[in-house]
Amino acid sequence: MGIYEELVERGLIAQVTNEDQIKDMINNGKATFYIGFDCTADSLHVGHFMALCLMKRLQMAGNRPIALIGDGTTLIGDPSGRTDMRQMLTEETIAHNAECFKKQMEKFIDFSEGKAIMLRNSEWLKPLNYIELLREVGACFSVNNMLRAECYKQRMEKGLSFLEFNYMIMQSYDFYYMFQHYGCNMQFGGNDQWSNMLGGTELIRRKLGKDAHAMTITLLLNSEGKKMGKTAAGAVWLDPNKTSPYDFYQYWRNVDDADVLKCLRMLTFLPLEQINEMDSWEGSQLNKAKEILAFELTSLVHGEEEAKKAETSAKALFGGGASGEMPTTELSETDLADGAIDIMSALVLTGLCSSKSEARRNIQQGGISANDEKVSDIGRSFTTDELKAGVVLKRGKKNFNKIILK
Numbered sequence: 068m069g070i071y072e073e074l075v076e077r078g079l080i081a082q083v084t085n086e087d088q089i090k091d092m093i094n095n096g097k098a099t100f101y102i103g104f105d106c107t108a109d110s111l112h113v114g115h116f117m118a119l120c121l122m123k124r125l126q127m128a129g130n131r132p133i134a135l136i137g138d139g140t141t142l143i144g145d146p147s148g149r150t151d152m153r154q155m156l157t158e159e160t161i162a163h164n165a166e167c168f169k170k171q172m173e174k175f176i177d178f179s180e181g182k183a184i185m186l187r188n189s190e191w192l193k194p195l196n197y198i199e200l201l202r203e204v205g206a207c208f209s210v211n212n213m214l215r216a217e218c219y220k221q222r223m224e225k226g227l228s229f230l231e232f233n234y235m236i237m238q239s240y241d242f243y244y245m246f247q248h249y250g251c252n253m254q255f256g257g258n259d260q261w262s263n264m265l266g267g268t269e270l271i272r273r274k275l276g277k278d279a280h281a282m283t284i285t286l287l288l289n290s291e292g293k294k295m296g297k298t299a300a301g302a303v304w305l306d307p308n309k310t311s312p313y314d315f316y317q318y319w320r321n322v323d324d325a326d327v328l329k330c331l332r333m334l335t336f337l338p339l340e341q342i343n344e345m346d347s348w349e350g351s352q353l354n355k356a357k358e359i360l361a362f363e364l365t366s367l368v369h370g371e372e373e374a375k376k377a378e379t380s381a382k383a384l385f386g387g388g389a390s391g392e393m394p395t396t397e398l399s400e401t402d403l404a405d406g407a408i409d410i411m412s413a414l415v416l417t418g419l420c421s422s423k424s425e426a427r428r429n430i431q432q433g434g435i436s437a438n439d440e441k442v443s444d445i446g447r448s449f450t451t452d453e454l455k456a457g458v459v460l461k462r463g464k465k466n467f468n469k470i471i472l473k
Contacts, residue, residue, distance in 0.1 A: 096129025113296030242267030
């Protein structure tokens, strides 16, 4: 099985411009391809993780990736998938974010000996002369066609700024520039980028009379059709300071039963034969599949040692073992009243609930447990002896904290 066929079987490919040519190129290691990453935050997130894994797979098959840090296009802001205009970032913030991206990408992609290239599109976008750009590139774009693009169509009702309207032209120019200067013959991206990517292939065809190719990656959606990689607290980040290795592990450990095999296929490097054997798994076996998924992905992002720590901590929480790296709140005597602390105060102190009224509501709804026993009494309190031994509080399935008296 070639790498293209494997990508198809893993469910990673959404749309392609010319399947036969793309299949031949990537199966035979002839693709120099790029994926762009706009610097809208100081960390990559789970959505980027899919793209990085694709780059890694294709590099392992002998193809050459270009990781394009979009510090130039970030100055404009991609309207794709947005209902409003992105916040405009300062150049200093974008430069800081770009450096953060660079460090994270180097964990996934081998940039040694020319095996991959990392570029910043500000190098060629910022020096552009506006009138020259309009004459050279603007004449190749039809406003009518641009407005039919999905990324613009969904914004027309609420308003689309002229700044954002230029984004497609800038992204297309990236491909055009790298095709000429770096031999880049293929662009990959999320399925929501299809219109922008076609703009690049068409610009190359019209200006240079040559073929370039585009392929989109399937968006990572759950069984309800919602984008994965988000929690109630926000995005799931690759930076351990923004999403801890434990929280990262727990996110994948708690995916729905209906999503676990899809995630194993799309995100891990486990052999397809091994994953296919799990198709018949049910009940507790699916929990095992989730543990495999969580361990594999945490190892990829944070290393095997952190993955083992997270696994140990999770088993401690759900299986009653040692506490490992469990989030912990240390209490002092001043936090106690008459040698004890009540459950609602403890939930607020640990941050599991934002207020005592929220704590009361969660207890009454059966969403709180202490040391794996459901708490139904809002007057429950913990004594000094209990606190010295440590009490694991849990809200729902995913949120927990160990309280211990210093």
